[in-house]
Amino acid sequence: MSKSPSKSPRRESPPALLSDADVAAFFQTLSAHIVPKAELHFSTPLDLLIAVVLSAQCTDKAVNRVTTTLWQHCRTATDYLDWGQERLEVSCRSIGLFRAKAKAIVGICQQLLAHHGGDVPRSREELMALPGVGRKTANVVLNVAFGEPVLAVDTHIFRVANRCGLVKAATPEATELALLPRIPPEYLKDAHHYLLLHGRYTCKARTPECQTCPVTTLCRFFASR
Numbered sequence: 578m579s580k581s582p583s584k585s586p587r588r589e590s591p592p593a594l595l596s597d598a599d600v601a602a603f604f605q606t607l608s609a610h611i612v613p614k615a616e617l618h619f620s621t622p623l624d625l626l627i628a629v630v631l632s633a634q635c636t637d638k639a640v641n642r643v644t645t646t647l648w649q650h651c652r653t654a655t656d657y658l659d660w661g662q663e664r665l666e667v668s669c670r671s672i673g674l675f676r677a678k679a680k681a682i683v684g685i686c687q688q689l690l691a692h693h694g695g696d697v698p699r700s701r702e703e704l705m706a707l708p709g710v711g712r713k714t715a716n717v718v719l720n721v722a723f724g725e726p727v728l729a730v731d732t733h734i735f736r737v738a739n740r741c742g743l744v745k746a747a748t749p750e751a752t753e754l755a756l757l758p759r760i761p762p763e764y765l766k767d768a769h770h771y772l773l774l775h776g777r778y779t780c781k782a783r784t785p786e787c788q789t790c791p792v793t794t795l796c797r798f799f800a801s802r
Contacts, residue, residue: 595742595795597759603743603795604764604771610791613770615721618644622697622722623654623689626704629714630681635672643669654686654695681709699723712750717769726765728753733776734769740780742797 595603616637619625624644631640647668651657657665665679672678685707689695697718698704704715716729728734730749738744744755760768779786785798793799 593742593745593797595797599795600743600759601761603741603792604761604768606792606795607771607775608764608767611771611774613767613774615770616774617641619722620648621652622718623652624648625722626685626697626710626714626718627651627657627682629717630685630709631669631672631678633678634674639672643672654689657682657686658690678709684708685710697722699725701727712753716753720766720769724766726762728757728760728769730756731773732782733780734772736782737772737776737780740785740798741792741795 615625617625617628617632618641619628627647628640628644631643647665650668651660660668662679662683665682666676669675669679688707689697693703699719701712701715701719704710704718705712713729713731716727719725719727720729730738730753735749735752738752738756739746743759744752746752746755756768757765764771775792779790787793787796787799787802790796790799
C-alpha cells in the first residue's frame with residue numbers, strides 16, 4: 578500500500594501586529610532614510626493653515642504653485658479679507674474645489690480676527706472650530722507649525738500604519754489613537770512625516786516599492802506576500 582505524499586509545510590502567517598521592539602526598529606529605520614520635512618511651503622502658521630486647507634484632494638506641488646502667487650498679496654488674516662472671496666477664487670481656480678476652499682479661507686480669517694487677534698490658535702479644539710478645519714488639518718498645524726507631538730492621519734499614513742502592522746484600525750481617527758502610544762517618544766514629533774513620506778514615495782497604494790523599501794524585514798504586508 579503506497580504512502581500518501583507528504584504535505585508541504587504550511588507557511589506560518591506573521592503576527593497581526595508588530596511587537597513594540599519592531600515598532601521602534603521600524604521608526605529608527607525610517608528616520609535614517611527620510612528627512613522629516615513638510616513639502617507644503619509656508620513661513621507662518623497662517624501660511625500653513627491656508628496651504629493645508631487648499632491641499633484637500635490636491636497635490637502639494639499644485640498648492641505651492643498657487644500660494645507662491647497668493648502670498649504676494651496675502652500675508653495676514655486682514656489681507657485675505659481685503660483680497661476678498663472673488664479674487665481668492667480666481668487665485669485658486671487651478672486646484673479642485675476652489676470655490677469651497679476660498680469660502681473657507683474667508684470664514685477662517687473672519688474667525689481669527691474675531692476671536693484670536695488674527696493669530697492661529699494652538700489648540701485642536703479652537704482650530705477645529707474654524708470653518709473647513711477638521712481633525713487632520715488641525716493636527717497638521719499643531720505638529721508642523723507648532724511642533725506638537727500629534728499625528729495627522731491622511732490616506733498615506735492610514736495605509737502604511739495598517740498595511741505594515743503598526744496598528745489595525747478601521748478609521749483614520751482610530752488609527753491615530755491606536756498608533757500614538759506605540760510610537761517611541763524620540764520619534765513622535767516627526768512620525769507624521771516619516772509615515773507620510775514613506776507612503777507617498779515607497780509604500781504606495783497600488784504599486785508599493787517593496788524591492789527598495791528599507792523596512793521590508795519588519796513589514797507584515799511583505800511577510801505575507
